[in-house]
Amino acid sequence: MILFLYSLxxxxxxxxxxxxxxxxxxxxxxxxxxxxxxxxxxxxxxxxGIDLSYGGEFANSTTSNLYLLSLTKTLDxxxxxxxxxxxxxxxxxxxxxxxxxxxxxxxxxxxxxFSYKEIFGVGYSYQIYKNLSIGFTTRLFNQEFKNEVxxxxxxxxxxxxxxxxxxxxSFWKTDIGINFTPVEYLSLxxxxxNLIDLKTNKNISNNSEYEIKRPKGAQFGVTISPYKQLNLxxxxxxxxxxxxxxxxxxxxxxxxxxxxxxxxxxxxxTPYIAGIVPAISYQTKxxxxxxxxxxxxxxxxxxxxxxxxxxxxIKNILNNRYSFDKAALTISFRLNTIxxxxxxxxxLKIVQDIFPAFEDIYLNKPFAVGKVVNQTxxxxxxxxxxxxxxxxxxxIYSPDVFVNAHDTVDIPFFTIVPDSYSNTKNTVSYVDFxxxxxxxxxxxxxxxxxxxNKINAWDGKVIHLKEFIKRDADYIIKYAKEILSENKNMxxxxxxxxxxFYKAKILFDNIVKKFVYVADPNATSDYVQFPHQTIExxxxxxxxxxxxxxxxxENIGIQTALVDYKxxxxxxxxxxxxxxELSPQNAKWITENDRKYFIRKNNKGEDQVWIAIETxxxxxxxxxxxxxxxxxxxxAFDNLGLAKGRVEIIDVQ
Numbered sequence: 270m271i272l273f274l275y276s277l278x279x280x281x282x283x284x285x286x287x288x289x290x291x292x293x294x295x296x297x298x299x300x301x302x303x304x305x306x307x308x309x310x311x312x313x314x315x316x317x318g319i320d321l322s323y324g325g326e327f328a329n330s331t332t333s334n335l336y337l338l339s340l341t342k343t344l345d346x347x348x349x350x351x352x353x354x355x356x357x358x359x360x361x362x363x364x365x366x367x368x369x370x371x372x373x374x375x376x377x378x379x380x381x382x383f384s385y386k387e388i389f390g391v392g393y394s395y396q397i398y399k400n401l402s403i404g405f406t407t408r409l410f411n412q413e414f415k416n417e418v419x420x421x422x423x424x425x426x427x428x429x430x431x432x433x434x435x436x437x438x439s440f441w442k443t444d445i446g447i448n449f450t451p452v453e454y455l456s457l458x459x460x461x462x463n464l465i466d467l468k469t470n471k472n473i474s475n476n477s478e479y480e481i482k483r484p485k486g487a488q489f490g491v492t493i494s495p496y497k498q499l500n501l502x503x504x505x506x507x508x509x510x511x512x513x514x515x516x517x518x519x520x521x522x523x524x525x526x527x528x529x530x531x532x533x534x535x536x537x538x539t540p541y542i543a544g545i546v547p548a549i550s551y552q553t554k555x556x557x558x559x560x561x562x563x564x565x566x567x568x569x570x571x572x573x574x575x576x577x578x579x580x581x582x583i584k585n586i587l588n589n590r591y592s593f594d595k596a597a598l599t600i601s602f603r604l605n606t607i608x609x610x611x612x613x614x615x616x617l618k619i620v621q622d623i624f625p626a627f628e629d630i631y632l633n634k635p636f637a638v639g640k641v642v643n644q645t646x647x648x649x650x651x652x653x654x655x656x657x658x659x660x661x662x663x664x665i666y667s668p669d670v671f672v673n674a675h676d677t678v679d680i681p682f683f684t685i686v687p688d689s690y691s692n693t694k695n696t697v698s699y700v701d702f703x704x705x706x707x708x709x710x711x712x713x714x715x716x717x718x719x720x721x722n723k724i725n726a727w728d729g730k731v732i733h734l735k736e737f738i739k740r741d742a743d744y745i746i747k748y749a750k751e752i753l754s755e756n757k758n759m760x761x762x763x764x765x766x767x768x769x770f771y772k773a774k775i776l777f778d779n780i781v782k783k784f785v786y787v788a789d790p791n792a793t794s795d796y797v798q799f800p801h802q803t804i805e806x807x808x809x810x811x812x813x814x815x816x817x818x819x820x821x822x823e824n825i826g827i828q829t830a831l832v833d834y835k836x837x838x839x840x841x842x843x844x845x846x847x848x849x850e851l852s853p854q855n856a857k858w859i860t861e862n863d864r865k866y867f868i869r870k871n872n873k874g875e876d877q878v879w880i881a882i883e884t885x886x887x888x889x890x891x892x893x894x895x896x897x898x899x900x901x902x903x904x905a906f907d908n909l910g911l912a913k914g915r916v917e918i919i920d921v922q
């Protein structure tokens with residue numbers, strides 16, 4: 270009597286199995302666990318699975334049978350299992366001790382035959398969480414009792430007729446189980462034994478004492494994995510039986526070789542360790558072959574008197590005091606019509622909300638980081654992508670990342686701000702994150718909420734004002750050229766070296782004469798106008814005015830830098846430096862006061878004269894220069910702001 274992976278589960282040493290006890294976790298190399306000893310129907314099958322088990326029992330004469338044919342199917346988190354077990358059978362023959370003399374003076378002895386069978390079984394499991402699953406199994410059993418009896422026939426003479434009386438009984442046995450993996454190296458299980466016992470046909474009035482004994486109980490299991498390729502397994506049953514063993518294996522490029530050895534103790538058998546169950550298995554992704562068996566340590570003479578059988582009955586079809594050594598060959602097939610999940614997102618963090626004005630930021634800095642695990646034994650290339658619902662029109666692909674076998678890495682996700690986005694209200698949306706190891710299918714998907722700020726939102730970091738300055742280039746170029754064209758005659762009379770200074774002066778004076786300064790009451794989260802909005806509204810705060818003036822100068826080729834005055838508390842302040850393109854030797858052409866300018870390198874590394882402008886001074890250029898340089902000298906130099914980091918100069922380009 271034989272089976273695949275686990276033996277028949279009926280009270281006496283329920284965890285017994287010809288293939289031993291393999292660890293029940295997602296990293297197990299063995300292809301599947303049958304429902305014997307696996308009440309929760311835990312399965313590693315990703316799609317379809319077919320198993321066939323064939324073997325023999327080494328009695329006085331060796332017999333062999335097809336013992337098991339099973340089919341399993343996984344749908345999302347559910348697993349369905351169906352099996353047919355023609356070889357799950359144990360027959361007993363008894364000599365009653367009664368005989369009668371036939372007409373030819375020969376003697377006929379009366380015999381009895383008791384047969385116990387499992388017909389078929391089904392199982393179902395559901396994965397509640399990644400580390401928790403629950404399931405049930407139910408199986409149909411049949412018991413047949415045949416007894417030869419002598420029936421007297423009265424006619425002209427008395428004679429005896431030999432006939433066989435047959436009684437049958439069938440029952441369904443249903444149990445439930447739970448598997449839990451609190452940490453990667455520890456797996457726990459608990460299951461019922463004979464929880465539901467439903468009799469469907471009972472016609473055994475004369476043989477009821479010979480039925481399979483089915484007392485209720487429970488089973489507890491634990492698997493510890495101290496090393497990657499070693500699992501230590503133990504199962505205890507409330508009948509005071511247990512099984513203990515280990516399984517290990519070696520991985521090859523496209524296959525694995527696995528070994529399992531388990532020792533069993535059954536309170537109804539002797540010696541204390543009744544036997545061992547060795548098994549060796551070779552597995553590929555689609556095919557597996559397992560050679561296994563059981564070796565008992567008791568003597569070979571296992572015959573017992575009928576009185577012992579009558580008293581104790583039979584408690585397990587495959588493993589009892591009458592069982593012989595066995596061997597089994599199991600062949601497994603896996604048909605995967607769905608793609609293998611090579612990589613999985615195990616965690617994901619939004620590292621920055623979306624500010625639509627910061628177009629370039631999200632091309633160079635990720636807005637989210639996902640923790641991704643490689644579930645294979647090979648190095649893989651993972652392609653991350655994402656789509657912000659209501660924001661991105663298409664899926665945005667981020668750079669590929671290589672992940673070593675069974676390694677976990679952080680993968681960045683980048684995005685692109687669409688040019689057409691113009692929402693003036695903050696919105697909460699969702700991001701769909703994808704990872705794939707193939708070109709046509711995703712391995713995993715993860716969804717996370719995200720805040721999309723309004724189009725003019727600013728995070729309060731002066732360095733990000735550059736993103737506002739870069740907007741409206743065509744509009745600002747046209748605006749600046751119109752002002753300069755009105756002053757062309759005056760500019761044409763200037764020495765070329767002074768043209769930059771006077772262009773900046775003309776532009777400032779023309780801008781501010783129609784503007785008003787509006788203080789912004791917000792502190793950390795701000796609203797910044799785009800340059801064209803400030804022109805149309807004819808006003809703004811220091812951020813808005815600095816952005817506009819910088820945009821005007823940058824778009825006609827004048828280099829600028831933002832000055833960030835960082836306060837200890839409360840609101841900060843921003844004003845502007847621009848490069849006059851004068852050499853330090855020619856600074857006297859615009860001022861004799863060496864405290865009214867700042868020597869700084871341009872983008873070519875050359876020392877040139879820069880001056881500070883207070884953009885909120887809406888009087889004229891000279892006053893704005895005076896106020897700007899006064900604040901700059903006081904904060905940056907006199908109070909050591911540059912040295913202490915309380916003043917920062919940020920180049921726009």
